[in-house]
Amino acid sequence: MPIDPPARFGEIIAEIDRAIEDRLNEPSFPQLLTDSIRHAALGAGKRLRPALTLLTCEAVGGDRSRAISPAIAVELIHAFSLVHDDLPALDNDELRRGEPTVHVRFGEATAILAGDAMMSMAFGLLAETPCEHPGMATALVQELAQATNRMIAGQVLDTVGGGDENADPLAQVRLIHEQKTGALLRASCRMGAIAADADDAALDAITTFGESIGLMFQIVDDLIDVEQHESHTGKKTGKDHEAGKLTYPSVLGVQGARDEANRLRDEAAGALSHLGERSRTLQELTAYLACRTK
Amino acid sequence: MPIDPPARFGEIIAEIDRAIEDRLNEPSFPQLLTDSIRHAALGAGKRLRPALTLLTCEAVGGDRSRAISPAIAVELIHAFSLVHDDLPALDNDELRRGEPTVHVRFGEATAILAGDAMMSMAFGLLAETPCEHPGMATALVQELAQATNRMIAGQVLDTVGGGDENADPLAQVRLIHEQKTGALLRASCRMGAIAADADDAALDAITTFGESIGLMFQIVDDLIDVEQHESHTGKKTGKDHEAGKLTYPSVLGVQGARDEANRLRDEAAGALSHLGERSRTLQELTAYLACRTK
Numbered sequence: 001m002p003i004d005p006p007a008r009f010g011e012i013i014a015e016i017d018r019a020i021e022d023r024l025n026e027p028s029f030p031q032l033l034t035d036s037i038r039h040a041a042l043g044a045g046k047r048l049r050p051a052l053t054l055l056t057c058e059a060v061g062g063d064r065s066r067a068i069s070p071a072i073a074v075e076l077i078h079a080f081s082l083v084h085d086d087l088p089a090l091d092n093d094e095l096r097r098g099e100p101t102v103h104v105r106f107g108e109a110t111a112i113l114a115g116d117a118m119m120s121m122a123f124g125l126l127a128e129t130p131c132e133h134p135g136m137a138t139a140l141v142q143e144l145a146q147a148t149n150r151m152i153a154g155q156v157l158d159t160v161g162g163g164d165e166n167a168d169p170l171a172q173v174r175l176i177h178e179q180k181t182g183a184l185l186r187a188s189c190r191m192g193a194i195a196a197d198a199d200d201a202a203l204d205a206i207t208t209f210g211e212s213i214g215l216m217f218q219i220v221d222d223l224i225d226v227e228q229h230e231s232h233t234g235k236k237t238g239k240d241h242e243a244g245k246l247t248y249p250s251v252l253g254v255q256g257a258r259d260e261a262n263r264l265r266d267e268a269a270g271a272l273s274h275l276g277e278r279s280r281t282l283q284e285l286t287a288y289l290a291c292r293t294k
Numbered sequence: 295m296p297i298d299p300p301a302r303f304g305e306i307i308a309e310i311d312r313a314i315e316d317r318l319n320e321p322s323f324p325q326l327l328t329d330s331i332r333h334a335a336l337g338a339g340k341r342l343r344p345a346l347t348l349l350t351c352e353a354v355g356g357d358r359s360r361a362i363s364p365a366i367a368v369e370l371i372h373a374f375s376l377v378h379d380d381l382p383a384l385d386n387d388e389l390r391r392g393e394p395t396v397h398v399r400f401g402e403a404t405a406i407l408a409g410d411a412m413m414s415m416a417f418g419l420l421a422e423t424p425c426e427h428p429g430m431a432t433a434l435v436q437e438l439a440q441a442t443n444r445m446i447a448g449q450v451l452d453t454v455g456g457g458d459e460n461a462d463p464l465a466q467v468r469l470i471h472e473q474k475t476g477a478l479l480r481a482s483c484r485m486g487a488i489a490a491d492a493d494d495a496a497l498d499a500i501t502t503f504g505e506s507i508g509l510m511f512q513i514v515d516d517l518i519d520v521e522q523h524e525s526h527t528g529k530k531t532g533k534d535h536e537a538g539k540l541t542y543p544s545v546l547g548v549q550g551a552r553d554e555a556n557r558l559r560d561e562a563a564g565a566l567s568h569l570g571e572r573s574r575t576l577q578e579l580t581a582y583l584a585c586r587t588k
Contacts (some may be wrong), residue, residue: 013500028443028444029443029450030451030456030457032453032454032455033446084406084410090403112406113378113384115410116374116410117447118444119414119448120438120442121443123417123438124439126430126435126436128436137431137435138422138431145414145415145418148414149415152411152414153324156324157324159403163326189314206354
């Protein structure tokens with residue numbers, strides 16, 4: 001079982017961080033806003049979503065430089081969602097990736113506005129993607145907007161409630177996971193393929209891949225919350241259980257959740273199979289994500 | 295002096311509200327999210343920004359049906375900004391347009407997420423604008439994203455601070471007004487012209503018009519805050535003075551602020567002059583906005 005990300009991953013992350021840093025010099029922003037966005041977007045995160053965008057672009061035969069703007073855009077959407085989810089009115093988290101959360105460090109007003117600014121920066125970036133035809137620009141914007149809508153809907157269901165409480169518990173937790181985490185991971189993959197101007201067959205393969213790893217990623221997250229200690233992960237664990245939240249381990253048991261994650265890993269790998277050598281890093285990343293412990 | 299909006303305004307607003315209502319049936323949203331967005335976006339507002347988008351599209355020779363998606367997008371951005379600005383951590387307002395604000399009615403978590411959802415819906419809508427060439431789609435997204443960034447930067451300066459406190463007071467208040475209110479009004483106008491595929495001369499005229507009425511609008515708002523009573527406006531007045539905020543009347547005096555508003559009104563009207571009869575409603579609207587009392 002791979003305990004480290006693929007070797008090429010470090011190089012890709014450095015490329016993403018440089019591109020994010022370049023974007024932070026938005027001249028019209030007050031320093032406080034820039035500082036809080038830097039804290040949110042350049043902390044010790046995994047940069048999984050933008051890496052998926054660059055790697056899917058490569059996997060369908062595109063040059064990954066074409067996907068750099070969409071890649072940063074998905075990371076900014078992810079970072080914005082964490083800043084708002086951490087707020088006292090939502091999850092009330094004081095620690096994220098081993099650091100104080102944005103509202104703890106910069107105050108609640110700044111955290112709300114920094115989250116807002118990251119979202120508008122993300123969409124602005126899409127306007128900078130090189131596009132040969134109007135369909136590409138609009139497809140990217142539509143993809144990111146729909147995924148963001150679904151992510152927010154999932155957060156409402158998870159935090160405030162309002163879902164169908166009579167539904168089967170597995171269906172309930174699956175819906176929340178697919179919306180809250182899965183939608184943006186799926187879009188991260190699809191946007192890489194769209195930026196590469198992939199044909200329908202390749203886009204379909206990447207969609208299946210994105211949906212499978214999206215759900216797998218969150219199931220593994222549920223398992224980490226049950227099995228790992230805070231000192232290992234850098235964020236509070238055991239929270240889902242404390243909050244009485246539905247999770248895959250609480251519905252299927254730890255082994256049942258692990259089996260489902262492995263099934264999704266195989267489905268994701270299968271979807272990539274006809275893309276051949278170009279998808280090798282993506283295959284390695286899938287294997288790593290299935291058994292990561294933080 | 296016109297005390298009512300132009301006669302055609304009612305018809306335009308009804309068209310905008312029908313289009314917003316159509317968008318609220320986003321199938322993936324929990325009911326609570328839809329209800330809170332409806333409360334925020336379909337209350338008793340002026341719908342000034344989307345009206346400007348439709349009317350500028352017409353004024354440069356476009357069919358206003360082309361600008362309906364950008365029009366709703368700017369209104370959703372405006373509505374999102376009000377929901378977040380009203381939050382306890384920012385302006386802490388409980389009353390807006392004579393109704394409870396979103397966080398008072400639906401709770402703070404829902405208000406934060408509803409604001410977020412309105413922003414992503416706005417950008418998603420731009421992807422539905424009919425575009426003949428990639429430049430149009432990307433110009434619309436870029437325009438809205440830049441204006442939203444500037445609006446948020448203005449809100450940071452206004453609420454949290456961080457501006458240059460040694461600058462001339464008039465320069466300080468002008469910068470905040472141009473960012474917090476002016477940028478989105480300017481974009482509302484420019485997006486109508488972009489959706490109409492206006493030539494450079496027409497877009498330049500609309501830009502001057504948008505900048506002039508953008509600043510004029512906020513100066514008139516400052517004057518209303520000084521001169522009118524809450525029972526007339528449906529929102530709390532005298533707030534700027536209580537909060538010790540810099541405003542045009544506090545820097546230039548009431549008459550000085552009124553003179554500046556009138557100068558900007560004339561500048562706006564002048565910018566439209568070569569567009570002729572097609573810009574008549576826009577001309578009437580400008581005259582009304584210069585002397586509105588709520």
